[in-house]
Amino acid sequence: MNSASEFRFFRLVEQNLRNRPFRSLATIFAFAIIASTFFSSQYLMSGAQQSLDAGISRMGADILVVPTEYAHAGQTVILTGEPSTFFLDGSSVDTISRIPGVAKTSPQIYLATLHASCCAAPVQMIAIDPERDFTVSTWLKENPGITLGKDDMIIGSAVVQDIGKDLMFFGHTYYVVGQLQQTGMGVDNSVFVRSEDAYVMAEESGKKAVKRLTIPEGMVSLVLVRVDPQISPASVAAEIERQVPGTKTILPNGLLNAVTGQLNAVTRLLYGSAIAVTAVSVPLLGLLAAMVTHERRREVSILRALGAKNSFVAGLMLAESFSLAIVGGILGIGAAVGVLMSYQDLISQTLKIPFLIPSPLTILAQGGDALLLLIGIAGVSSLYPIYRITRSEPYEAIRKGES
Amino acid sequence: MLAGLIRPSSGTIRIRGMDIGSLSDDDISELRSREIGFVFQFSGLLPTLTALQNVMVPTLFSKGEAGTRARAMELIRTVGLSERADTYPGTLSSGEMKRIAIARALINSPSLLIADEPTGDLDVDTENEIMQLFRQLNREGMTIVMVTHNPDLVEYATRMFRMDRGRLEEQTGLHSGAPLPVSLSR
Numbered sequence: 030m031n032s033a034s035e036f037r038f039f040r041l042v043e044q045n046l047r048n049r050p051f052r053s054l055a056t057i058f059a060f061a062i063i064a065s066t067f068f069s070s071q072y073l074m075s076g077a078q079q080s081l082d083a084g085i086s087r088m089g090a091d092i093l094v095v096p097t098e099y100a101h102a103g104q105t106v107i108l109t110g111e112p113s114t115f116f117l118d119g120s121s122v123d124t125i126s127r128i129p130g131v132a133k134t135s136p137q138i139y140l141a142t143l144h145a146s147c148c149a150a151p152v153q154m155i156a157i158d159p160e161r162d163f164t165v166s167t168w169l170k171e172n173p174g175i176t177l178g179k180d181d182m183i184i185g186s187a188v189v190q191d192i193g194k195d196l197m198f199f200g201h202t203y204y205v206v207g208q209l210q211q212t213g214m215g216v217d218n219s220v221f222v223r224s225e226d227a228y229v230m231a232e233e234s235g236k237k238a239v240k241r242l243t244i245p246e247g248m249v250s251l252v253l254v255r256v257d258p259q260i261s262p263a264s265v266a267a268e269i270e271r272q273v274p275g276t277k278t279i280l281p282n283g284l285l286n287a288v289t290g291q292l293n294a295v296t297r298l299l300y301g302s303a304i305a306v307t308a309v310s311v312p313l314l315g316l317l318a319a320m321v322t323h324e325r326r327r328e329v330s331i332l333r334a335l336g337a338k339n340s341f342v343a344g345l346m347l348a349e350s351f352s353l354a355i356v357g358g359i360l361g362i363g364a365a366v367g368v369l370m371s372y373q374d375l376i377s378q379t380l381k382i383p384f385l386i387p388s389p390l391t392i393l394a395q396g397g398d399a400l401l402l403l404i405g406i407a408g409v410s411s412l413y414p415i416y417r418i419t420r421s422e423p424y425e426a427i428r429k430g431e432s
Numbered sequence: 433m434l435a436g437l438i439r440p441s442s443g444t445i446r447i448r449g450m451d452i453g454s455l456s457d458d459d460i461s462e463l464r465s466r467e468i469g470f471v472f473q474f475s476g477l478l479p480t481l482t483a484l485q486n487v488m489v490p491t492l493f494s495k496g497e498a499g500t501r502a503r504a505m506e507l508i509r510t511v512g513l514s515e516r517a518d519t520y521p522g523t524l525s526s527g528e529m530k531r532i533a534i535a536r537a538l539i540n541s542p543s544l545l546i547a548d549e550p551t552g553d554l555d556v557d558t559e560n561e562i563m564q565l566f567r568q569l570n571r572e573g574m575t576i577v578m579v580t581h582n583p584d585l586v587e588y589a590t591r592m593f594r595m596d597r598g599r600l601e602e603q604t605g606l607h608s609g610a611p612l613p614v615s616l617s618r
Binding site for chain 1: 461
């Protein structure tokens with residue numbers, strides 16, 4: 030006789046759950062809500078963190094120096110790519126370069142473009158000095174064969190144009206030579222050109238473009254600073270702000286704090302919901318389990334009379350609870366992943382945060398965390414009903430059934 | 433009390449020489465699963481399981497090989513319900529439920545069968561079939577303790593006790609032997 034013909038413990042669990050659909054569905058729903066809120070919080074945080082890591086790594090800078098009054102705008106450009114034009118006195122680049130601990134400086138000019146054929150919205154044009162740049166040049170080193178020559182352009186991942194094709198800004202035609210990988214940050218909506226081409230474009234814009242573009246002589250928008258490895262970026266940043274009045278420094282940690290700040294309200298809401306749902310669910314699930322337990326007292330007494338030990342009854346109730354938690358968890362996490370992935374761009378824009386879909390491994394780990402939480406809740410909410418039912422006298426319940 | 437569901441306040445109950453009052457809760461459960469079959473006055477079937485699954489439930493608690501589908505089906509056939517094996521208790525008549533409960537009580541081949549009004553809801557023909565089955569099982573060595581209000585079933589008994597105002601007295605006439613008064617603690 031093969032084992033498939035035997036009646037197994039998990040068959041009993043399955044039958045009990047399938048044939049009590051209301052209780053099972055209500056419990057699964059509660060678990061799904063807890064799982065989806067908890068998972069969403071984790072997912073958004075790690076998506077933003079991953080995007081920041083990728084974006085900051087792409088910039089390759091330890092410090093960003095921007096005009097004080099444009100500190101927020103600069104931060105927004107970097108984080109979400111909302112285009113902006115702002116300037117800083119170019120002489121500050123030399124001052125910054127001379128500060129002890131500064132290894133390299135790279136000035137960039139930020140120009141908000143008009144609508145272009147590539148893009149649904151204006152993009153951020155970033156003009157770089159190829160001699161001093163370490164943002165695009167690092168990427169160029171990783172992609173041998175590509176150079177940024179006269180009127181060449183490297184585009185962010187969100188800019189729609191094929192490599193080898195032209196793109197026109199302010200009446201000036203650029204040739205797309207490369208496209209950066211997705212970071213989830215503002216760089217995805219940016220295009221990079223040489224600063225000398227940007228000056229030519231500005232000069233010609235009066236004749237060729239609908240709107241004239243002006244780049245003030247001797248001005249830059251921000252300065253990227255790379256610090257000597259053994260020096261603390263924070264101390265160098267403080268020194269820059271002291272020696273170059275009218276500037277504000279942004280450190281990667283500061284960007285992270287800004288994102289965290291933007292995320293805080295959402296994560297507080299999500300975590301708050303998760304905690305509130307959990308706090309309400311545990312007693313509710315306990316109550317539901319207790320009600321079912323009371324209703325099932327006679328059934329459990331019959332099992333006891335047929336030879337079930339208390340440990341079997343406890344195991345049965347725990348297995349039922351864990352099964353519902355796992356099913357609810359998988360459904361809740363699945364739904365959350367579906368919604369978060371489908372509306373990734375909308376979420377990112379609404380929350381004004383950089384965002385990259387976390388890696389499958391990270392998603393799996395976060396799903397595992399959410400499932401573990403649910404299993405813990407299922408265990409805790411089953412404790413009292415199990416205690417009650419295993420302390421009750423089976424004989425009394427059987428007698429009630431007979432009367 | 434015979435099955436160890438409640439413990440005696442005085443006196444002892446021995447099954448196969450074991451004083452069940454001295455056993456732990458787990459040991460009594462194990463003894464019940466191995467040695468005792470139950471037929472409750474009510475059917476006592478689990479509503480979420482089919483008739484066949486109900487019959488197989490006691491095999492979850494026994495370590496032997498007795499709990500096979502074939503054995504359960506054979507018992508269901510014996511009680512005349514093979515065509516109702518996959519039916520849930522809610523759609524069985526009370527007599528059918530009682531017969532399934534009898535099949536369940538026998539699945540682990542217990543040495544003691546405790547049956548409380550096992551033929552209460554059955555028609556005369558089925559009652560006779562069940563009593564013939566009990567007689568056969570008794571001859572094969574199974575002890576059957578049956579509670580009934582039906583005097584017609586006395587003919588199947590080898591010993592008869594009568595409960596009279598809380599005292600149990602053995603009735604003579606079926607077998608010789610002095611009456612055995614037993615005090616019942618409640």
